[in-house]
Amino acid sequence: xxxxxxxxxxxxxxxxxxxxxxxxxxxxxxxxxxxxxxxxxxxxxxxxxxxxxxxxxxxxxxxxxxxxxxxxxxxxxxxxxxxxxxxxxxxxxxxxxxx
Amino acid sequence: xxxxxxxxxxxxxxxxxxxxxxxxxxxxxxxxxxxxxxxxxxxxxxxxxxxxxxxxxxxxxxxxxxxxxxxxxxxxxxxxxxxxxxxxxxxxxxxxxxxxxxxxxxxxxxxxxxxxxxxxxxxxxxxxxxxxxxxxxxxxxxxxxxxxxxxxxxxxxxxxxxxxxxxxxxxxxxxxxxxxxxxxxxxxxxxxxxxxxxxxxxxxxxxxxxxxxxxxxxxxxxxxxxxxxxxxxxxxxxxxxxxxxxxxxxxxxxxxxxxxxxxxxxxxxxxxxxxxxxxxxxxxxxxxxxxxxxxxxxxxxxxxxxxxxxxxxxxxxxxxxxxxxxxxxxxxxxxxxxxxxxxxxxxxxx
Numbered sequence: 266x267x268x269x270x271x272x273x274x275x276x277x278x279x280x281x282x283x284x285x286x287x288x289x290x291x292x293x294x295x296x297x298x299x300x301x302x303x304x305x306x307x308x309x310x311x312x313x314x315x316x317x318x319x320x321x322x323x324x325x326x327x328x329x330x331x332x333x334x335x336x337x338x339x340x341x342x343x344x345x346x347x348x349x350x351x352x353x354x355x356x357x358x359x360x361x362x363x364x
Numbered sequence: 365x366x367x368x369x370x371x372x373x374x375x376x377x378x379x380x381x382x383x384x385x386x387x388x389x390x391x392x393x394x395x396x397x398x399x400x401x402x403x404x405x406x407x408x409x410x411x412x413x414x415x416x417x418x419x420x421x422x423x424x425x426x427x428x429x430x431x432x433x434x435x436x437x438x439x440x441x442x443x444x445x446x447x448x449x450x451x452x453x454x455x456x457x458x459x460x461x462x463x464x465x466x467x468x469x470x471x472x473x474x475x476x477x478x479x480x481x482x483x484x485x486x487x488x489x490x491x492x493x494x495x496x497x498x499x500x501x502x503x504x505x506x507x508x509x510x511x512x513x514x515x516x517x518x519x520x521x522x523x524x525x526x527x528x529x530x531x532x533x534x535x536x537x538x539x540x541x542x543x544x545x546x547x548x549x550x551x552x553x554x555x556x557x558x559x560x561x562x563x564x565x566x567x568x569x570x571x572x573x574x575x576x577x578x579x580x581x582x583x584x585x586x587x588x589x590x591x592x593x594x595x596x597x598x599x600x601x602x603x604x605x606x607x608x609x610x611x612x613x614x615x616x617x618x619x620x621x622x623x624x625x626x627x628x629x630x631x632x633x634x635x636x637x638x639x640x641x642x643x644x645x646x647x648x649x650x651x652x653x654x655x656x657x658x659x660x661x662x663x664x665x666x667x668x669x670x671x672x673x674x675x676x677x678x679x680x681x682x683x684x685x686x687x688x689x690x691x692x693x694x695x696x697x698x699x700x701x702x703x704x705x706x707x708x709x710x711x712x713x714x
Contacts, residue, residue, distance in 0.1 A: 280453075280635040281645060283577040290453055290581045293633070298456040301630050308633065313645035316577075 266295050266345045267352035270327045271304050278320035278336065279311035285320035285336035292322065292344055326351060424556035432502055433556060439498065439506035440555045446587035448596060449638040450649065451575070452603070454497065454584045454631065461628025465603070466495055468620050469586075472598040472612070480594065485660070489592045493599070497584045504579040505564075506555075511641075512567035513560045515553065574643030578635045591639060593655040593662075600653045604634040608650055 274296075278289040293308065300306060311318060322344070324332040330351060334344055417423060426433045443449070457465075473490030480487065553559050586603065588595055597609055602620065605611035614621045637649040644652065655662055 281577050286577055287580050290633075290635075294453065294455050294581050296455060298458055298631075300456075301627060306630075310633070310635075310646060312647045313636075 267349055267356070268296055268300065268304075270352045270355045271324060271348070272327055273305040273307075273323075273325035275307040275323040276321060277309040277311065278322075279313065279316040279318065281313045281316040282320065286316070288336050288339065288341050288344070289320055289322060291341040295341075295345075324348065326355065328355060422552045422554060422557070424554075425558040425561045426556070428556070432499075435499055435502045436506050436509075437556055439503050440510055442585075442587060443507060443510040443638075446589055447640050448588040448591045450586040450596075450599070450603070451578050451635045451637060452584040452586065453633045453635055454582050455633070457628050457631050458624075460624050461631070464619075464622060464625035465628045465632070468617075468625055469493070469495060469599060469602050471617075471619070472602050473595055476594050476598045480658075487590065487592070489588055489590055489595050490598075492589045493586065493595065495584060495586045495603075497582070500579060500581065500583050503583065503585075507573065507575065507579065508564040508568045509555055509560050511573040512564045512571055513555075515555065515560070575636065575638060578643075584632070591652070592658060593653055594658045596649070597653040600634075600650065603629065603632055605629075606650065609653055 274293075276289050276293070278286050280286045280290065293306075296306070320336040322334040322336055324334065326332070332347065332351070334347065339347075421428070424433060426436075428434075470490075470493075473493050477488055477490040586599060588599075600606075600609045601611055612620050619625070634646060634649065636646065637644040637652075639649075639652060657664065
């Protein structure tokens with residue numbers, strides 16, 4: 266997953282939800298070790314009683330695009346595909362501008 | 365009738381000149397050839413009554429020399445021996461960050477140990493605390509075995525049902541039912557046996573231990589041998605500070621605010637806990653950490669509550685008899701007063 270063009274991550278989830286909790290945690294595990302210095306990461310974990318609530322994952326990219334991903338339907342692969350698709354576009358634009 | 369010849373005892377003894385030959389002995393070497401050979405079945409299938417494996421190393425379901433088997437055994441013993449276990453997710457921590465976190469944790473726990481030692485409680489729980497990264501899949505399997513399979517660790521009485529091959533009292537001629545190492549043997553029951561594995565897998569289909577959703581992704585465990593709220597509070601203040609349990613101040617603990625440690629702590633996420641076999645979430649863990657005075661304080665509260673309750677009960681029970689006594693006593697004094705009054709009045713009237 267290309268994380269170079271991500272600037273902000275905001276997520277709310279309950280680890281006791283077997284589906285959305287796992288997806289959100291897997292996404293956080295994919296970030297590189299120095300992620301905290303390059304992007305703003307805001308993680309909020311809900312208790313066990315709120316495991317049924319909808320989890321959210323909001324991403325912001327360098328060009329200002331915001332992504333609101335639905336964790337109840339998407340799995341980690343789908344999120345990876347979405348993020349990579351936009352990152353590739355940004356990378357191509359960067360390559361063409363000659364930086 | 366042949367003529368009698370008187371025999372001299374000297375004649376009966378073999379003379380020293382002729383060599384004595386024992387015919388019996390000479391025949392004995394040839395005699396063994398005539399004994400029947402053991403049946404073919406016995407020579408192929410029969411096993412000598414000796415164990416083919418040491419008693420401390422019974423055969424396991426998966427090969428014992430594999431790393432995963434040894435990790436499985438290690439995690440089982442960890443789960444059985446630690447009553448308090450915090451489950452963390454670690455997101456790409458560097459080794460220097462791990463080092464810093466472990467150092468700060470050890471310092472904080474040692475401080476709690478010293479405080480408790482001053483009060484006279486020398487458990488030294490903090491010494492045995494360990495923060496370690498686990499292999500998630502193997503840990504999940506070990507957790508299932510520990511939760512769903514009862515090992516019956518009670519000692520077995522030797523010779524109660526069948527002769528034990530490893531018992532020195534067993535005669536070497538005793539017939540052993542099955543001594544060859546086989547993982548299908550029903551008698552072999554330990555944490556890594558086929559029996560344990562199958563029972564755990566079967567029961568996991570309809571039983572739940574509560575930690576299932578947490579066991580995925582990169583996991584790290586903090587284990588403490590006993591439930592000690594003071595130590596838990598100290599550990600939480602280092603690893604996952606919150607409003608209720610704040611992190612140590614920069615003045616008191618400057619090492620904690622080093623960038624390496626801080627970066628590492630941001631990447632550690634507390635997911636939940638397993639306390640005395642029960643699954644707790646974040647809030648529950650903080651609640652346990654917030655118990656004032658530790659287990660001693662909790663016991664003190666309990667005793668105080670029971671004592672006040674006891675006093676209340678005795679008061680209530682006493683009250684009825686007391687009031688009855690007072691009423692009767694009051695009536696008696698009243699009657700006595702009346703009697704006196706009457707006796708005093710009578711002489712006047714007569």
